[in-house]
Amino acid sequence: MADLRSSLAALLGLGALAGSVHAYAAERLVRTPEAFTAAVRASTPGDSVVLANGVWRDFEMVFTGQGAPAKPITLRAQTPGKVVISGKSNLRIAGRHLVVSGLTFKDGFSPSSEVIAFRQDSELAFDSRVTETVIDGFNKPDRAASDYWIGLYGQNNRVDHNHLQGKLNNGVTLAVVLNSLQSQQNHHRIDHNYFGPRPPLGSNGGETIRVGTSEFSRTQSLTVVEDNYFEGCSGEVEIVSNKSGGNIYRRNVFVRSQGSLVLRHGDGNLVEDNVFLGGGVAHTGGVRVINAGQTVRNNYFQGLRGDGFTGALVLMNGVPNSPLNRYNQVLDARIEHNIFVDVRAVVFGAGADQERTLPPARSVLFGNVFLGSGGEAIFKATAPIDGLTFADNRVDGVAPPTGASGFEAKAIGRQTLPDGRVYPDAAARKALGLKAPVRLLAREETGVAWYPKGDRTVAFDSGRILKIKPGQDQLSAAAISAKTGDIIELATGDYAERRVIEISRPLTFRAAKGAEPVVTFERATLFNLVGRGALKLQGLRLSGASAPDAIGAAVIRASASYPLSNYAVELVDTEVSHLQTGKGFAVLKGEKNTFADHVTISGSRFSDISGTVLDLSSETGGSGLYGAETVDITGSQFTRLGGPVLDILRGGTDESTFGPRVRVKGSAFRDVAPGQPSMKLNGVQLVSLDGNLFERAAPARVTLHVGKPDLSEAGNTGAALEIVDQRK
Numbered sequence: 001m002a003d004l005r006s007s008l009a010a011l012l013g014l015g016a017l018a019g020s021v022h023a024y025a026a027e028r029l030v031r032t033p034e035a036f037t038a039a040v041r042a043s044t045p046g047d048s049v050v051l052a053n054g055v056w057r058d059f060e061m062v063f064t065g066q067g068a069p070a071k072p073i074t075l076r077a078q079t080p081g082k083v084v085i086s087g088k089s090n091l092r093i094a095g096r097h098l099v100v101s102g103l104t105f106k107d108g109f110s111p112s113s114e115v116i117a118f119r120q121d122s123e124l125a126f127d128s129r130v131t132e133t134v135i136d137g138f139n140k141p142d143r144a145a146s147d148y149w150i151g152l153y154g155q156n157n158r159v160d161h162n163h164l165q166g167k168l169n170n171g172v173t174l175a176v177v178l179n180s181l182q183s184q185q186n187h188h189r190i191d192h193n194y195f196g197p198r199p200p201l202g203s204n205g206g207e208t209i210r211v212g213t214s215e216f217s218r219t220q221s222l223t224v225v226e227d228n229y230f231e232g233c234s235g236e237v238e239i240v241s242n243k244s245g246g247n248i249y250r251r252n253v254f255v256r257s258q259g260s261l262v263l264r265h266g267d268g269n270l271v272e273d274n275v276f277l278g279g280g281v282a283h284t285g286g287v288r289v290i291n292a293g294q295t296v297r298n299n300y301f302q303g304l305r306g307d308g309f310t311g312a313l314v315l316m317n318g319v320p321n322s323p324l325n326r327y328n329q330v331l332d333a334r335i336e337h338n339i340f341v342d343v344r345a346v347v348f349g350a351g352a353d354q355e356r357t358l359p360p361a362r363s364v365l366f367g368n369v370f371l372g373s374g375g376e377a378i379f380k381a382t383a384p385i386d387g388l389t390f391a392d393n394r395v396d397g398v399a400p401p402t403g404a405s406g407f408e409a410k411a412i413g414r415q416t417l418p419d420g421r422v423y424p425d426a427a428a429r430k431a432l433g434l435k436a437p438v439r440l441l442a443r444e445e446t447g448v449a450w451y452p453k454g455d456r457t458v459a460f461d462s463g464r465i466l467k468i469k470p471g472q473d474q475l476s477a478a479a480i481s482a483k484t485g486d487i488i489e490l491a492t493g494d495y496a497e498r499r500v501i502e503i504s505r506p507l508t509f510r511a512a513k514g515a516e517p518v519v520t521f522e523r524a525t526l527f528n529l530v531g532r533g534a535l536k537l538q539g540l541r542l543s544g545a546s547a548p549d550a551i552g553a554a555v556i557r558a559s560a561s562y563p564l565s566n567y568a569v570e571l572v573d574t575e576v577s578h579l580q581t582g583k584g585f586a587v588l589k590g591e592k593n594t595f596a597d598h599v600t601i602s603g604s605r606f607s608d609i610s611g612t613v614l615d616l617s618s619e620t621g622g623s624g625l626y627g628a629e630t631v632d633i634t635g636s637q638f639t640r641l642g643g644p645v646l647d648i649l650r651g652g653t654d655e656s657t658f659g660p661r662v663r664v665k666g667s668a669f670r671d672v673a674p675g676q677p678s679m680k681l682n683g684v685q686l687v688s689l690d691g692n693l694f695e696r697a698a699p700a701r702v703t704l705h706v707g708k709p710d711l712s713e714a715g716n717t718g719a720a721l722e723i724v725d726q727r728k
Helices: 002-012 033-042 426-432 474-481
Strands: 027-030 048-051 054-057 060-066 073-077 083-088 090-096 098-101 104-109 114-117 123-126 129-131 134-136 148-152 158-160 163-165 174-176 189-191 209-212 224-226 229-231 238-243 248-250 253-255 259-265 270-272 275-277 284-289 295-297 300-302 313-316 334-336 339-341 346-350 363-366 369-376 379-381 388-391 393-398 407-409 414-416 422-424 465-468 487-490 493-497 501-503 506-511 517-521 525-529 534-538 541-543 554-558 567-572 575-579 586-590 596-602 605-609 614-616 628-634 637-641 646-649 661-665 668-677 679-682 686-690 693-698 700-704 710-714 721-725
Touching (some): 033 048, 033 060, 060 098, 090 098, 339 422, 369 422, 465 474, 474 487, 525 534, 575 586, 596 614, 614 628, 628 646, 661 679, 686 700
Parallel strands (some): 060 090, 090 123, 104 134, 114 148, 134 163, 158 189, 209 238, 238 259, 248 270, 253 275, 270 295, 295 334, 300 339, 334 363, 393 407, 487 506, 493 517, 501 525, 517 541, 525 554, 541 575, 554 586, 575 605, 614 646, 628 661, 637 668, 646 679, 668 693, 686 710, 700 721
Antiparallel strands (some): 414 422
């Protein structure tokens, strides 16, 4: 009989059939997709299917079965971290009492709408678990293509101790889906996960967690989200988007994450004992309250710099007879015993406009403490606050809100905890009726121990210095051999490039100290950014005198490619000239479905260019997509340009993003864009023009579509800013 089992195992590609086929739990080590499928079919309660170490490419796994409460069926890695799922791969789980652990998804993308789905077609998962699994940068090639990394369906499922990082395409990282009765009142538990950096998406759809949707927002989900660590989760304005009722968010930690935990839809949710640490980063927020019966208590907020929708605490205005996808009035909210330290804004009635006319009502703010320095005015009311009751709130170093009683200004003793948080000291806590400090969940308590946490973006100028001499195709040859973060240093002389230089990793090209290198090129593009490419140019002189007459020519082009990645461009003390062939030669052109974390120009000079210096207008349409989060220009000169210095487009009326943000300081515009604006800033959310010269150059045109953009101009010579308001 043993020989028969061994022969059967060899035939199926199974490493072992441990124990009796029927009487005992079996552990089946599999090495092929076919063996995996056979092992899953053969599994009974208590059995394990073990994926052999190695890379499993283009592997669409279906893991179904009927385990038992004390004997789940398990799918696990032979060695956690050494089983890599890559290429076009995904995992679907359906049945009862199933456990998945130890897998790593990277270097690929899902061919379906989820990477891991707690369903297979109409069959759902119940009482099942995904744990100690990594999904890192598993992005679809098209930034606008949407998927979930984890889609939770069914009931009583758990997602815990996983590591999810680097989602760049559209779609929620982890979504709880309520689209059937079997998925409602689900009692899912999401705990001890590490949600690592998610850069700005540049559109709606960049949430890290969403529980429910507008359509099912009046449904009870009863999901618990606790003890998770969110670091650099900045995909959009809603880090966590609650869109259902009866959910609990507790003991989570948010670190340097732009956005907020938003009670967007659904009633009767609880937010307690969470810690929000902004670290002084722009747009870091706390909790935004909408709908009825919400409770926000015993949370800690420190160093948050968000305002408006991303204030430390925000109570929104509602819409009369609101449709499901808009804003219900805040009613019967309880905001109690929260501590706010060094925050920028607490907002009452946010979003008040001709549609959102119902201010918060029948709601209480009780026993909260606000600590600051210098009497900052952090409270902002954009709607009447007579529907709010304030009682026993204390402020120290913060001005109480105008026209509101229930705030006592009094010195409060403070203590600094070993982790850097500032709290009322023990005596003050006793007098104020506050709990002991909320325990700060450690980063190491979340995710997995065998995979590195944190932002792994490689900085410019962090690698070796590679010296090159004048000649033909020297830059392109050096780029091939250069590694991530390397610096390619040019001596004085002429450099002629006949090739397009592919940049697939962060690289710097800079002049050696005291050198004056001149670079010419013979193709319509000199640098092409692909994949994880990013480019810094410093001290170079670039001439397009030898470039061809080609439509859409650009010195630097950001091309949509796989793997998907956000790029960055920095031009420092660089001169670009003689781009006069054709009608629209650009210095930088971002193609559709590319996105720049930042574009920076400092101390540089641009002259005799037929087109636009920075063309970031490829994301057309009204979906809110745009091409760059920040554009910073300082101390630079723009002379004799056929097009605008900057053309950037963010269309539509979406309110879920922070950018684009454009700052121009101490720069000169001469003979720029005849008959056109000197800059086209369409849908930009922050514009700052400071100390610039406009000479024979029209003002920068800002076209407003939505919200209340931050627009400022100071110390400019010549007309600097023209505003076109297209908001309804």
